[in-house]
Structures are given as C-alpha cells and as structure tokens.
Amino acid sequence: VQLVESGGGSVQAGGSLSLSCTASKFIDARVCMGWFRQAPGKGREAVAVIYKGDDKAWYTASVKGRFTISQDNAKNMVYLQMNNLDPEDTAMFTCAAQGRATGCGRYSWRRVADYSSWGQGTQVTVS
DSSP: OOEEEEOOEEEOTTOOEEEEEEESSOOOSSEEEEEEEEOTTSOOEEEEEEETTTOOEEEOGGGTTTEEEEEEGGGTEEEEEEOSOOGGGOEEEEEEEEEOSSOSOTTTTTOGGGOOEEOOOEEEEEO
16 A cells, blocks of 8 residues: 655744645555654654554654644544644654554554555654
8 A cells, every 4th residue: 555645844843733644545444554753863763653443542752742643544544743843853754554453552563664554754844
C-alpha cells in the first residue's frame, strides 16, 4: 500500500500543525499505522501510532499531551495534530504502516524495521 503525507510546513514555537496520511487502498483493521520522524543527524524515531481495529494509540514521551493521533477509517486516513510545537520537533515526519493481528504492541510499536509501508515524508520546521 502506498502512503502519502501532507500538512507539513514551518511554524513558530508554540504553534500548531496538522499532518495527514492517506493510504492508496483499503486498510484492513489489523493494521498499526502512525508517524515517525527523523531530525538532521539523528535516527528515525517513532512518534505516535494507532491500531486501526480498536483506536488504541501509543505516543513517545516527548510528545504526550501535545500531539494527538487519530484516524478516519472510511477515508483510509491517519492524522497527527501537533500543538505547542518546539524547535526540538523539527524533523522529517513520515507515515508508516504494518500488519498486526492484535494491536500495535506495548513493546514493539516503536520498531522501525517492523513497518513495511512508508510514505515519502513531510517536513516540519519549528523556529
């Protein structure tokens, strides 16, 4: 499945941005889908994911309370609402998906290698 992101851009610290990820075809409920980011000179980091079957979401600690992941199953879309952005959030944000029988997994949702479908990414710059 192809994933296409939109919604990146530049914003001042404290501002908000909303990202969208659209899947090219119907996504089965047994899919974990979400957002990763990579800042210059750093490795790829899991930000937030959601399990399509039950809406269970996982967030990395640095974004809890500021970012919200949601989905629209009818449109095969996943969103990331980012509030109170910080310059440390500056990164290329990429949408990813993997098939999972039961949930994204408390200990496995962060594993980059487990995700089989990736978008091209959208840049988020916070100044």
